[in-house]
Structures are given as structure tokens and as C-alpha cells.
Amino acid sequence: MEFDKSKSAGYLTNHLARLFASELQNAIRHLGIAPAQFMTMLELWREDGQTQKTLVQKLHVEQATMANTLTRMERDGLIRRKPNPADARSQQIWLTQKAKKLEGPATDAAGSINDIALADLSETEKAQFLDLMGRVIATLQPETGNA
Template structure:
């Protein structure tokens, strides 16, 4: 029995994800941020001064992955970390001016990548595609 990778959902999903990441990377890397930092920045642009734990609840990566990415962001001057005065275990994560300034540009870049990638689908197909992904993710997270 054969196994055609072109008919394997997992294979296509993986390939598609790498293409998305590569595309976004090319647009934002020249501005000093990289794709893994994106979800974190999205949260911090909405509200910073939060704990690592609070970020973790909103971002679907493991705690160790988040800690590593935050290290690189601190190294690159995107965030600062302070101790929470009422809980010495916890930290508060703050955006630097540099990171704050990148917000609109980053939003626009992501939206352009999304729009271009989905441009091969019409509006109704795009909506279905997004809905299918949401359902698949919910189903897989539950299991």
C-alpha cells in the first residue's frame, strides 16, 4: 500500500507552516524581530507588565520555549524583566520603546502575508479554511 505525501494532511500542514514562517520572517527580520517572538509581542502590545505565567496562558507553547524566547528578546533589547514586588518568584515583562515602535509595521506585515497566502482562495473559501483550522486545532488540543 502506498502513502502519498501530497494526500497526507500532516505533510501539507507542515509544509504550509514553513512557507508562512519563511514569508513572515523575510518581512520582519530586517526590523530586528523574528517569527517566534511574534505571538509574544502580540500579547505585550495589548498589555505589558504581565508575568511569564500570564503570557503562557495565552500563547500555545511550552513554558521552557517561552522562557528561551524571552531570553533572546531581552538580549535583543525588545523587553525588560523586573521582579514582581509581591511575589519574588514572578516577573513583570515590559516592552522597550524599540519594541513598541514596531507594532503597526508588524501588524501590517502579518496581515499582508496572510492576505497573499490566502489570495488563491475566494472570500467564502477563506472563511471556511479558517473555520476548518479552528475546529481541527480545538479537536487536537482536546485529545
């Protein structure tokens, strides 16, 4: 029996994610940030001063991946690390002014990619699509109950 990738949620989701990542990379490249940095910044724009461990948990990435991303972000002047007053063994990650100024342009660029990608869907279909994706993600991440 031949595998029908057009009926595989996993294949289609992976393909969609790669397309989004490529388009996002193209849209934010001129800002000097990469998609992994952008998703980290999204969390820090929402709540600055998180620990690396918290970012790993929220973004569902490997510790080593996050460490590399944060090292690049620090090198690029996007974050600074400060000792965590609640736990001397960890550091808090803080956005620099440079990174804070990128929030509008970066989120606008990401929003435009979403608009382009979903342009063929009605408002009802967009809402259904996002709801269904969220439910599937929640099913695959039962420990957190959300994306």
C-alpha cells in the same frame, strides 16, 4: 500502501506552517525581530505585563523555548522584566517603547503574508478555511478550547 502526503492534514499543515514562518521571517527581518519574538510580542501587544508562565501557556511552547526567546528579546531591547507584585517568585514581562513602535510595521508585514497566501481564495473560502483551521486547532487543544 504508500503514504499520500497530499491527503495528510498533518503533513500539509506542517508544510504550510513552515512556508508561513519562512515568509514571515523574510518580511520582518528588517525590523530586527524573529518569528518567535513576533508571536510573543503579539501576546504582549494584546496584554502587556504578562508572566513567562502565562506566555508559555498561551503560546503553547516549552518553558525553555520561551526563556530563550525572552532572553534574546531582552538583549535586543524589546522587553524588560519587573518583579510580579502578585507573586514574588515570578516576573512580569513588559514591552519597551522600541517594541511598542514595531507593532504597526510587524503586523502589517504579517498581514501582507496572509493576503498573499490566501489571494487565490474567495472571501467565503477564506472564512471557511480559517474557521476550519480554528476548529481543528480547538480539537487538538481541548484544554484551552481555542488557539
